[in-house]
Amino acid sequence: MRQRILVSALGVGALAVAGLTVQGAVAAPAPYTAGKHAAKVCSVVRSAHTAVCNAIKLVDANGVAPASAAPPSTGLTPTGLRDAYKLNGLSAGGRTVAIVDAYGYPNLERDLGVYRSQFGLSACTTANGCLRVIDQNGGTALPKFNAGWAGEQALDVDAVSAAAPDAKIIMVQAKSASFADLGAAVVTASKQAGVVAISNSYGGSDAADSTYGSYYNHPGIAVTASTGDNGYQGGSYPASSSYTTAVGGTSLVAASNARGWSESVWSGAGSGCSTYNTALSAAASFDTGCSKRAMADVSAAADPAKGGMAIYYPTSKTASTWAQFGGTSEAAPIIAAVYALSGNTAGYANALPYAHPGSLFDVTSGSNGSCPTTQWCNARAGWDGPTGLGTPNGAGAF
Numbered sequence: 078m079r080q081r082i083l084v085s086a087l088g089v090g091a092l093a094v095a096g097l098t099v100q101g102a103v104a105a106p107a108p109y110t111a112g113k114h115a116a117k118v119c120s121v122v123r124s125a126h127t128a129v130c131n132a133i134k135l136v137d138a139n140g141v142a143p144a145s146a147a148p149p150s151t152g153l154t155p156t157g158l159r160d161a162y163k164l165n166g167l168s169a170g171g172r173t174v175a176i177v178d179a180y181g182y183p184n185l186e187r188d189l190g191v192y193r194s195q196f197g198l199s200a201c202t203t204a205n206g207c208l209r210v211i212d213q214n215g216g217t218a219l220p221k222f223n224a225g226w227a228g229e230q231a232l233d234v235d236a237v238s239a240a241a242p243d244a245k246i247i248m249v250q251a252k253s254a255s256f257a258d259l260g261a262a263v264v265t266a267s268k269q270a271g272v273v274a275i276s277n278s279y280g281g282s283d284a285a286d287s288t289y290g291s292y293y294n295h296p297g298i299a300v301t302a303s304t305g306d307n308g309y310q311g312g313s314y315p316a317s318s319s320y321t322t323a324v325g326g327t328s329l330v331a332a333s334n335a336r337g338w339s340e341s342v343w344s345g346a347g348s349g350c351s352t353y354n355t356a357l358s359a360a361a362s363f364d365t366g367c368s369k370r371a372m373a374d375v376s377a378a379a380d381p382a383k384g385g386m387a388i389y390y391p392t393s394k395t396a397s398t399w400a401q402f403g404g405t406s407e408a409a410p411i412i413a414a415v416y417a418l419s420g421n422t423a424g425y426a427n428a429l430p431y432a433h434p435g436s437l438f439d440v441t442s443g444s445n446g447s448c449p450t451t452q453w454c455n456a457r458a459g460w461d462g463p464t465g466l467g468t469p470n471g472a473g474a475f
Contacts, residue, residue: 109149109401113137115345115381117306118232118402119225126256128279128314130178130229131303132406133345134388135381142400144392148195149401152387153329153378155196155239158411161329161338162240162377162438162469167418169244174417175266175275176233176246176410179254180223185210185230188397189246192235192389198242206245213251213262215269220252222394231390232402233278233410239386240414245271256281256314260292267295273422274299276413277321278406283312285353286319293320299416299426299475303405304372305347306379309446309454309462312351316372319354322416322427323372324409325464326379327440340468341456342443343380346405348372348453348462359428363460366450373465375430375437375474377408412469419472429475430466436473440464 119130135149136142148154159165186208193201201207212218230248237246249266251258259279266275275298286293293300293315302316304325316323326346332339350367357370365371378384381403388402416422421429430437441456445463448454453462460466469475 109151110135110382115403116140118228122254126281128254128256128259128281130226130279130406131306131404132229132232132278132402133306133381133404134228135385135401145399148387148399152401153384154387155198155242158239158378162415163471164240164415164418164469167472169241169417170420171245171271172273172417172420173245173247173269173271174237174241174413175249175269175272176230176237177249177251177259177262177266177275177277178226178230178233178279179251179259180226181220181250182227182230182391183222183394184391184397185234185248188231188389188391189234189238193238198238201238201246209247211247211249211265213249213258213265215265220250224391224393228390229278229406232386232388232406233276235388236386236407236410237276237414240411241417244414244417247272254279256284256289260289263292263300267298272298274301274413274416276410277302277315278409279303280305280313280316282314283317283351283353284314289314290318290320293318296424297422299413299422301409301413303409306345306404307347308345309348309448311349312370312372313347316347317351317354317370319357319370320425322412323374323465324405324412325373325376326405326408327376327384327464327468328380328443329378329384340438340440342440342445342463344445346376346379346445346463348445350453357427357431359431360460363431364452365460366452372462374427375412375466375468376440376464377411377468379403379405379408415469415472416475419475421475433474434466436470437467438470439467
């Protein structure tokens with residue numbers, strides 16, 4: 078992952094940046110994004126068959142996301158997210174989104190309550206049946222706390238809440254970040270009543286479905302996976318599995334156009350071709366340039382500075398605060414929530430967007446690196462690697 082992604086002070090006048098005043102007026106405060114860069118939430122893991130979470134957050138020059146009693150004013154809110162992707166008026170109808178992550182997060186329910194209350198969303202608690210937290214075997218022997226992965230879980234439950242406020246949520250916590258433990262957690266998630274989508278905001282090196290595919294092969298359930306935050310690098314598992322919906326990332330900003338928003342490729346969005354897994358038959362006519370599985374299929378907001386969400390997350394086992402998060406870890410749970418809103422996950426859900434590309438916002442500008450085949454790293458009309466077929470325009474493509 079990129080160690081440092083520089084961000085500019087958005088919309089800040091020169092006088093405000095300099096801290097000057099005009100005729101005695103106090104200069105406007107710099108926005109939350111000013112002077113900040115993006116940093117990984119989880120530690121890099123270099124061992125084979127182990128995943129890293131794909132959440133990133135904005136931090137200052139000292140590598141710290143300053144504690145804040147209020148959401149960052151520049152962060153994407155539930156109202157903004159649903160407007161950008163035209164989700165208002167849609168309902169999950171009691172359907173459930175499962176989220177798979179590693180390690181424990183003792184204050185998940187408390188922190189989710191703070192987020193939902195802040196933005197006027199209905200309570201989602203274990204008491205009212207909206208929320209469940211289980212271990213990878215479906216029990217209550219929850220794993221040990223890990224600050225990085227707990228931050229990932231906070232992003233995931235907040236993103237699902239923002240996109241589909243009435244969806245139920247099951248968090249399945251794997252005991253480690255190994256492919257085997259995370260995969261076992263996915264299988265457990267698939268067996269829970271009411272689950273129509275499973276979000277996976279993590280990835281490792283490209284791997285073979287012949288080894289790990291049974292974990293993700295669940296027809297009738299939309300299994301989403303983030304493509305990673307390293308730009309064009311090739312396949313990343315499980316997004317490179319033929320059984321998942323691979324979710325790339327965009328930069329999302331408000332705009333004075335008919336939609337009210339503009340999107341381009343987020344430079345960190347992962348893309349590439351698997352060297353192991355079978356190409357999606359649904360993508361055969363979309364000129365991916367890959368002989369095998371191509372990433373991504375669809376995308377959503379991921380740039381921490383432009384479309385990053387205001388998130389309430391843990392800084393320790395006991396303390397939590399607000400910050401601005403992004404990464405394709407933001408995009409995967411958004412897409413899982415949109416599948417829940419659609420109510421249509423029959424068969425292999427990754428085929429559905431290819432049958433309805435006109436029901437997506439096509440992203441046609443931006444790049445995530447250099448590549449030998451232009452569409453693997455550059456946006457264009459139709460399918461491209463960083464953003465797939467595009468981003469949700471309602472739930473019609475899902």
